[in-house]
Amino acid sequence: MTDSNDDPSAAPVRSRERDLPADRAFVCDDCGTRWYYDRRRCPDCGRSSADAATVRLETGTVVATTTVETTPPDVRAPNHLALVRFDGVQVTAQAADGDLAPGDTVRFEGSHRLRESRDRRDPRLVAVDDD
Numbered sequence: 001m002t003d004s005n006d007d008p009s010a011a012p013v014r015s016r017e018r019d020l021p022a023d024r025a026f027v028c029d030d031c032g033t034r035w036y037y038d039r040r041r042c043p044d045c046g047r048s049s050a051d052a053a054t055v056r057l058e059t060g061t062v063v064a065t066t067t068v069e070t071t072p073p074d075v076r077a078p079n080h081l082a083l084v085r086f087d088g089v090q091v092t093a094q095a096a097d098g099d100l101a102p103g104d105t106v107r108f109e110g111s112h113r114l115r116e117s118r119d120r121r122d123p124r125l126v127a128v129d130d131d
C-alpha cells in the first residue's frame with residue numbers, strides 16, 4: 001500500500017502522470033519551464049518529462065469562467081470552472097463557487113472529491129482577498 005497524499009506541500013514530488021494534486025504543475029529540471037497537463041517532453045527544451053519535478057501553484061489570475069450545467073454522473077452540477085493563469089501555466093479547474101470573474105486573484109484551497117467515483121480529494125479555486 002502506498003499513501004501519496006500525506007503531505008502535498010512537501011518538497012517536490014515526482015510523478016509521471018497528471019495524477020497530481022490539482023494545485024501542482026510539472027517543472028523541467030533543465031530549463032525550469034512549467035506545464036500543467038501531462039506531456040512526454042518539456043515543451044521548451046525537449047527533455048523527457050518522465051522524472052520531472054512538480055511545484056505548488058500559488059496565486060493566479062482568472063482569465064475566464066464558465067458553468068457547466070450538464071455534467072458526467074459523478075461530477076457536481078452545476079459545475080463552476082475557471083481558466084486561470086499561474087506563473088508559467090494556464091489551468092482549467094473547479095471553482096469553489098460561481099462568484100469568480102476575469103481579473104480575480106485566486107488560489108487553490110480545501111479538499112473536495114471532484115469526482116464522486118474517485119476517493120482522492122483535491123482543492124478548488126477560491127478568490128484571494130488582497131487589500
Ligand SMILES: [Zn+2]
Binds near residue numbers: 032042046
Ligand atoms: Zn526544459
